[in-house]
Amino acid sequence: MQYLETSTDVWSFVLSAPDNNSYIAMGFSPSGGMVGSSAVVGWVSADGTPTIRQYALRGQKPSQVVVNQGSLQITGNSSMILSQSSRLYLVFQLNTNQPLTRLIYSVGPVGVFPTGTDYELTRHRDQVTAELNYVTGQASSRTPYKQLRRSHGILNILGWGILMIIGAILARYFKQWDPIWFYSHTLVQSLGFVLGVAGVISGLVLENKLGADVSTHKGLGIFILVLAI
Template sequence: MKGSFIFSLFFLFLILGAANSQVADSCNSPLSLQSPLPFDTTTLQCVPVWSSQSFILRYQQASPNVWNFVLSAPNTNAYIGIGFSPNGKMVGSSAIVGWVESDTTSVMKRYFLGAQSPDQVMVNQGNLQVGNSSMILQSNQIYMAFQLIVNTPEQRLIYSVGQKGRLPSSPNFVLSQHRDQISTLMNYATGQFQNENPDAGLKRSHGILNMLGWGILMPIGAMVARYMRQWDPIWFYSHSSIQSCGFILGVAGVICGLVLEDRLQANVNKHKGLGIFILALGCLQVIAFLARPDKESKVRKYWNWYHYSVGRILIFLAAVNVFYGIHLGNAGAGWNAGFAVVLVTLFIVGVILELRVWMRK
């Protein structure tokens, strides 16, 4: 009885392993599809072009002006796309996009990415001349097969995956903003490719400068003004210096963000608008500092109310926008955790110092 039970478990594990091997596509095994494709697939070259999203590209030059492609990816209730770009950017590229409807109907469309706005992403447009094509859903894996009538395809290929549950719908088939994308440079002769991310340094600088300037130094400067009044005039010069450094770093971060938006052609209007509003509040604080009335002036208390209120709004919005920027940039949980730890630490220190102030009173 015990031996039969162990054998049954072993047999069950074998079945589960076989099922999992059917779900996952890999370049280590030959392409085996239940439905035939419109061209021969036995000699296709296989490249795992996007490991994090399990994108696999198979291709072959079938004749001097015909290229066969098969792009496979897991079906996550989102569209998948491959774009052929002259410069490695989304805007100006032509793409093949496919998805599976809720009734398992497969859809594949051509798009021209004319600009960031949805009305400029035009269906059945672009400079791709497509020959035979078909799309297969097998073992929850999408296989998008198509032929390009071209002497040599563009080497800069862009892959994208859409938002889950937001599939293009008829009759316009408007594409929602992609959830993630990657740009690669492909060598068709060797099958080697490299990820193209020339703006990674600028992206990192944008995040660090804004996080440090608006998100960290500004709260520290406000705490200095609140809790170091007994050390006059050290608190004033410390407060002014810290806030000035934070403002300068924040301005540099905003400039990096504007340049980054132009290069990536990204649709980040909310993040951009909030960042510009924060910059405007920072500029108002600088103007208020330069135009502050004397301590003996009757309007000094109103100036204090204004200065404190604008500063607190700026700090709160800056923290929100930093977290939002981390989300948009897909920077990962490490950035969120690191910034959250800094904010929690500042909050705890602020609570302790606030209690000391009230105990003195």
């Protein structure tokens, strides 16, 4: 992405991405999240027709992403999108003293374009968020739901990968210390199971928030949970 303050309170942006027969989008967010932001979305359809629209991102469902709405003051006749050398170039200008620093970049599913009078967007297949310093030009990328991702991993590692194994070792090799081994085994296994279930639940929540296709990973997790039960 490139940008330039071309004149007083007029900012020009150029977003480029590989042309994978999909839409590309750039959003400006007051909070860093998708909900509440406004985005410029562009695509070149199969017949070569270029289209650019502004969307208000009022929720995570396609019906809550409203076309021709949003808070961006786009300069008239300044927007264009073109495909050249297997790349898409989305160009637009904003009338603002200072654009929002929290940005969202996304790419739509391959071969699926907004259609109809409402130009409904399908869920993106990839997304990156960043915070941009317009003075220095430096941007720091952000991972969506980073804390939830971390919790999902830590809970599952502790539950299924460590505590459940320790509980099995106690039952296998420490029976000479009766009944301490039994109570220790029960306590450790129960704690491991609780943490593991919490890890599975956090994974399901994360899947719903990201809208990602993790069928294999999800299936393995549920299979392990069933074995534990």
